[in-house]
Amino acid sequence: MGNNGRRGSISEKEFMEHLESYRKGSISRRHFLGVTGLGTAMMTVAGAGLLTRPAFAAEDLGNRLNFATWPNYMDEANIAAFTEATGVHVNVSVFGSNEEMLAKLQAGGTGWDVFVPTNYTISTYADLDLIEEIDLSRVPNFNAATNNTKFTAEGSYKGKVYTVPKDWGTTGYVVNTAHTRDDMTSWKEFWDTAVNEYSGRAIVHDYQLTAIGNALKYFGYSFNSVDPAELADAEKLMIEAKPHLFAVTSDYQPGMRSGDAWMSMCWTGDAVQLQRDIPTMQYVLGKEGGEIWSDFYAIPKGAPHLAAAYAFINFMQDPAVNAKEGIAHGYPLIDSRAIDLLPDELKNSPILYPAAELMNPLEFGAAVSLTSPERAELMARFKAA
């Protein structure tokens, strides 16, 4: 389609072909908007100030990047700005769990260039030789000194750096106090009310790490337990709750927004997004503990567009870009240069930065929680129950 393609004017036939590909899902919405010119106006506005970086001219990046990430987890304008600056179209696919990402990478042939794994998966990926060691000299925007080592440490394994930090967060639950009590404080209350006064109104994640982990917390066990007796207790609790649940899903915003569900396991950023629109939404961290986590950018082994992958990760480490990400997704950032650029409402939000006594008992997910066949099988039995 020549040079015109990316800037807008394409024939009606080409437009229809692209529309068809978009509909069939073989190209992303971003790519569709890009080649058809529908997104050009948006890109130009969004890209102002972030364009033409000399670093990109040095090597050929190609025109495509496959990015695997999570729902509601990026600023579309940032992606558009990256495309505008580099000519690299970002093809985004969205996943619901780390287990699913691992399954795809194990099966091979994903074609991903950059993906977003969570802390507890890094050692498994490294051991299975599924991710590249990161050459930090190719990520000049990353500054180890301004990044919180509590989180960056989770992205290295056996002294090697496999990741570049994205953000961190906690896993608690959200309640809509228009329908519920406003003094909930524990996982015990979550599971107890889910089968009593909030029967038919609660959502549990379709994600073994948090669904099982937060059931373990009911009994005060470790979030990462693989002890058979403790897992059996958790399973009993979960299976008894199952008929009372509104849904088992990690896509809980629609249910919470429509008012059908009153309570849901929830990540920091979703709580911020929900509370932004519905002020009666309240984020609760169980006083027994639960999960603290950090997410990273990583490059799978055999990424087809390696140069573009580094360019993208480097772009995202730019403090201004990173801050925009933070505003869009509502998760706390790891780089103090970007945090300084955030509006006060985010800097001071108790959802993003819970009180120390709530933070202290939180645990990072453990590698064994990812690979444990017992946990995988428990989750499958819960879903099939």
Add this chain to the structure above:
Amino acid sequence: MSTSGADKIGRKRKITTAMLLLPATAWYAVLLLMPLVFIIVFSFGERGPAGGYVPAFTLENYMNLPTRSKAFFNTMTLAPIGTIACLLIAFPLAYYLALVVKKRYRNLLLVLVIVPFWTSLLVRTYAWIFILSGQGLPKLLGMFGLEGIRMINTPGAVLIGIIYIYLPLMVFPIYVSLEKLDTRLLEASSDLGAPPFRTFLQVTLPLSIPGIATGSMMVFILLMGEFIIPQMLGGGKVYFIGNALVDVFLQSRNWPFGAAFAATLVAIMLFTITVYMRFMAKLSGGREDVSVM
């Protein structure tokens, strides 16, 4: 001389036939038979430490299948119910389109039946999430005094989604078989004194059996593997074999167990379809044009 000529022609024809069948044979061998062999071999293996497949010979995967009996139960009830519901709704519509409506409107109406296919299944199912959730139909019913009706994340919601998505697949085969119907047979039946209902039962219905058989098979086979509709409209609470398969492969990464699942599903399908086709063939009086597709 003449015999050797006929031989030559016969051999040539055989080669031509073989050449023409080669692409299809290769296609099925590589993309159907080979994966099926892999599935059967995998189903006797063991899960690797981080997931995947480790060669072994064990029947444990098959022994574990009863732990997912709910998935089998849900699929084996909602798939036939969905198929029958589609049939009951599609038949009158197809009849109307083929035999009643004026010809100049017919094509327009047929296009309207296809129109939903122009939008992605995901988008259409997502629309149903909003229609069936608390702010949709239940709210409307609440205005008429029917308070507190729960629709989303129930088997009923999944059934609605199934009928909505699969209906056109039932309408078209039935329409095609009714459209071919020789209307003089209906006149003859009426001339011989049969009331309309009897004509329908004894002439129209038997002649449309090929369409009914084809439509039912298409809907039923696809339904047995369905997982998106139960996932989206069932909220993880109405669990199909398809959902169990997705979970076993993508969450548990237990390929051998997933393979045992898939092999069992194939066996159930083969059995059900064979029984069904025998039944349909009997119903249509042993006519030869009643086949799966």
